[in-house]
Amino acid sequence: MISRRNFIKTTSASLALAGFPIQGQTKELANGKVVVIILEGGLDGLAAVPPIGDKYLLKQRKQLVSDKTIKLNPFFAIHRNLGGFANMLNNNEAFVVHATSFPYIKRSHFEGQNVIESGDVIPFNTKSGWLGRSLELAKIPGQALSIDMPLLIRGTSKLDNYYPVDWKDSTLNIIETSKLLSNYYKQDIKNSFNKINTKYRDPPAFFARDAIALAKHAGKELSLPSGPSAAVIRVNEFDTHAQQGVDNGKVSDQLQELDNIFIALKQSLQSTWDNTIILTLTEFGRTVKMNGSSGTDHGYGTASLLAGGLLNKSGILTQWPGLSNNDLFEGRDLMATIDFRSICAACIEKAYGLDHDIIADKVFFEPNLTRHYDKLFG
Numbered sequence: 001m002i003s004r005r006n007f008i009k010t011t012s013a014s015l016a017l018a019g020f021p022i023q024g025q026t027k028e029l030a031n032g033k034v035v036v037i038i039l040e041g042g043l044d045g046l047a048a049v050p051p052i053g054d055k056y057l058l059k060q061r062k063q064l065v066s067d068k069t070i071k072l073n074p075f076f077a078i079h080r081n082l083g084g085f086a087n088m089l090n091n092n093e094a095f096v097v098h099a100t101s102f103p104y105i106k107r108s109h110f111e112g113q114n115v116i117e118s119g120d121v122i123p124f125n126t127k128s129g130w131l132g133r134s135l136e137l138a139k140i141p142g143q144a145l146s147i148d149m150p151l152l153i154r155g156t157s158k159l160d161n162y163y164p165v166d167w168k169d170s171t172l173n174i175i176e177t178s179k180l181l182s183n184y185y186k187q188d189i190k191n192s193f194n195k196i197n198t199k200y201r202d203p204p205a206f207f208a209r210d211a212i213a214l215a216k217h218a219g220k221e222l223s224l225p226s227g228p229s230a231a232v233i234r235v236n237e238f239d240t241h242a243q244q245g246v247d248n249g250k251v252s253d254q255l256q257e258l259d260n261i262f263i264a265l266k267q268s269l270q271s272t273w274d275n276t277i278i279l280t281l282t283e284f285g286r287t288v289k290m291n292g293s294s295g296t297d298h299g300y301g302t303a304s305l306l307a308g309g310l311l312n313k314s315g316i317l318t319q320w321p322g323l324s325n326n327d328l329f330e331g332r333d334l335m336a337t338i339d340f341r342s343i344c345a346a347c348i349e350k351a352y353g354l355d356h357d358i359i360a361d362k363v364f365f366e367p368n369l370t371r372h373y374d375k376l377f378g
Contacts, residue, residue: 013211013236017221018144018153019135019229032310032351033222033269033276034230036131036152037261039254040113041239044286044296045303046334047251049096049316052077056323060288064296066246072096076316080247081256084263085305089314094307095376097343098318101284101336105329107298109239112283117152119341119364126365128154130344131230133363138352140229150232211235215261219268222276229352233261238282242293250295262307274309277347281340287332288323301334304343310350310377317343317375339370346373 050065051057053075058065069077070086076096078086088094104115104123111123119130129152136155144153211233218231235257240250258280266273285302301321321327321335329335345359350373360369 013214014234015214015218016144016150016153016232016234017218017228017230018132018232019140020144021226031275032229032353033272034131034134034347034351035218035222035265035276035278035308036230036232037258037278037280038113038116038150038152038232038234039238039258039280039282040234040236041109041282042112042284042286042298043238043280043282043302044240044244044251045098045301046286046288047079047244047246048082048255048305049076049078049098049303051075051098051320051323054320054323056327060323061290063290063294064244064246068247072316075320079252079255081252082259082305084259085307088262088266088307092314093309093311094305094314095311096316096318097304097306097338097340098316099301099321099334099336100304100318100338100340100343101301102340103336104284105300107284107300109283109298114151116281116283116340117150119344121366127151128156130341130363131232131348132156134348134352134354134359135230137354137358137362138229140352150234152232153230211257212260212264215264216268219265219270219272223269223272235261240286240295241291241297242295244290244295258305262305266307275351277306277308277310277351279306279343279347280304285334285336288328288334289332299333300329301336304340306343306347306376310347312377315375317372338372341366342370342372343376345369346371346376349373350377 046061047064050069068080070080070083071077072089085094102116103121104112114123115121117129118126120126129150132153132155214233218233221227222231237250238254243249244251262278265278269276282302285299286296287299291297317338319337321337325331327335341364345356345364348354348359348363349356356371356373361367
């Protein structure tokens with residue numbers, strides 16, 4: 001039997017679904033769906049979306065620059081393993097936000113991951129997540145279903161999460177469990193969970209949490225009339241301190257997986273794609289220069305990828321800071337010039353119909369948060 005601790009250690013992805021309607025309690029459901037893909041470890045935004053028009057790119061990281069990228073415009077290209085996402089850009093259903101980050105500069109995985117999920121600039125200062133608070137403000141309390149409850153979807157009130165506590169080992173197959181939840185959603189929610197718990201009194205065989213399979217299932221669940229309003233997919237191994245690679249290697253493999261997640265979501269969402277916004281989160285970027293182990297270290301600014309039918313245009317949103325030594329944050333990192341909280345706020349405004357000022361104040365605790373809605377959705 002695989003213990004819960006070892007289960008978490010040996011898997012590369014997880015899925016959480018939030019905002020399942022509860023009969024008689026969820027009065028209004030927003031039409032929009034939000035999918036957050038958390039890239040744990042720190043995405044190298046310069047590898048994913050290299051600024052080929054910056055004359056300092058080759059000077060700063062020649063060993064990490066590919067000549068096989070997909071050109072987006074005279075200044076930016078995209079890694080060749082993000083070809084599916086590049087097609088979405090061509091179809092006016094994707095955006096790149098570059099030189100961005102949450103306002104966190106200490107480069108700690110634990111603190112950084114807490115900040116990007118809580119939405120609070122002070123690590124461990126808030127016990128709820130920005131997506132959970134958004135769901136509450138949009139009056140979508142619903143039911144959450146997950147193996148490991150992400151901070152991101154926790155609300156200020158106790159979230160009614162389903163996790164069978166009497167299972168001795170976490171061999172939960174979330175796909176099978178959420179299928180059962182969908183089958184029983186019309187019944188009283190307590191009875192539904194009792195039936196699920198009874199069915200899995202003897203836990204199913206170990207189910208490897210494959211990111212692509214989880215993305216496909218998330219899309220199917222989101223597309224159901226009784227489905228959730230939000231999904232969180234967590235993927236790790238973006239911490240590329242050694243042997244990062246260019247066209248092949250760790251970064252290349254992870255970007256291919258990310259591309260496959262976008263493709264799987266679009267295919268499985270079907271017509272619900274038109275009402276969906278997907279965005280990537282990562283705790284920080286990577287250093288501009290390569291380290292002594294042919295990798296990169298924890299940095300600051302990075303890139304984020306957005307996709308979905310709620311976008312009616314494509315583009316690259318950036319206030320490019322430059323890559324000369326004088327332009328770098330603390331002389332080593334890409335400067336972040338766009339507060340990514342403002343991008344999250346725009347996505348919530350579009351999907352859930354909340355007012356920007358309310359999102360800024362109640363979700364991100366920053367009344368003066370810049371509004372980027374028109375640049376992305378206008």
